Amino acid sequence: MGALIFDRVRSDADLDAVAALEARCFSNPWTREMLAAELRGSSVAHVFLLRQPDGAIAAFCSCWIVLDELHVNTIAVDEPHRRAGVGRSLMEEVLAEAARLGATRATLEVRESNVAARRLYERLGFSVAAVRPNYYTAPVEDALILWLGNLPIPPGSPS
Numbered sequence: 001m002g003a004l005i006f007d008r009v010r011s012d013a014d015l016d017a018v019a020a021l022e023a024r025c026f027s028n029p030w031t032r033e034m035l036a037a038e039l040r041g042s043s044v045a046h047v048f049l050l051r052q053p054d055g056a057i058a059a060f061c062s063c064w065i066v067l068d069e070l071h072v073n074t075i076a077v078d079e080p081h082r083r084a085g086v087g088r089s090l091m092e093e094v095l096a097e098a099a100r101l102g103a104t105r106a107t108l109e110v111r112e113s114n115v116a117a118r119r120l121y122e123r124l125g126f127s128v129a130a131v132r133p134n135y136y137t138a139p140v141e142d143a144l145i146l147w148l149g150n151l152p153i154p155p156g157s158p159s
């Protein structure tokens, strides 16, 4: 996979790149304005990145960390970087960072037909807790609601 660097959105250029990647990946993408408003208006919203050494964004994950819960809104890996462990690596970093910030469990929704994402989450230990019928549009599809308990305990925490 090479030396990708875990980081977060830091600039307008980062936001442009994340919005462009989001638009390439999803039929109902979050717009740049939505992402910017999230980051401006909410202390629980985070957009984490894996960067190439030249700063270019290979993958991002937008999420909320609320008290003891991580809610993953989106993860996307740029097409040339897929199937090389990048999604897994980013999710592991996000889970560890969320744990450092106090999260003990994680949840997300995924399209039933999204084989790649389902495999990624399954390999990380997520399991299906419920189905939300017709949750998605374009095309209409059920959402699976996944949960992962027991996030990694951050180093230095009281045992």
Ligand SMILES: CC(C)(COP(=O)(O)OP(=O)(O)OC[C@H]1O[C@@H](n2cnc3c(N)ncnc32)[C@H](O)[C@@H]1OP(=O)(O)O)[C@@H](O)C(=O)NCCC(=O)NCCS
Binding pocket: 025, 074, 075, 076, 077, 078, 081, 082, 083, 084, 085, 086, 087, 088, 089, 109, 110, 111, 114, 115, 116, 117, 119, 120, 123
């Ligand atoms: C889903 C996504 C983030 C996976 O990222 P990735 O970097 O390609 O995933 P990884 O290489 O880390 O692979 C993780 C696991 O998923 C599997 N996987 C990845 N893509 C797959 C595919 N197209 N078909 C089947 N399995 C796949 C890998 O084999 C690996 O499992 P393994 O450890 O058993 O081999 C990426 O495909 C993507 O950005 N898709 C478009 C956006 C999207 O759908 N996001 C999820 C929204 S909920």
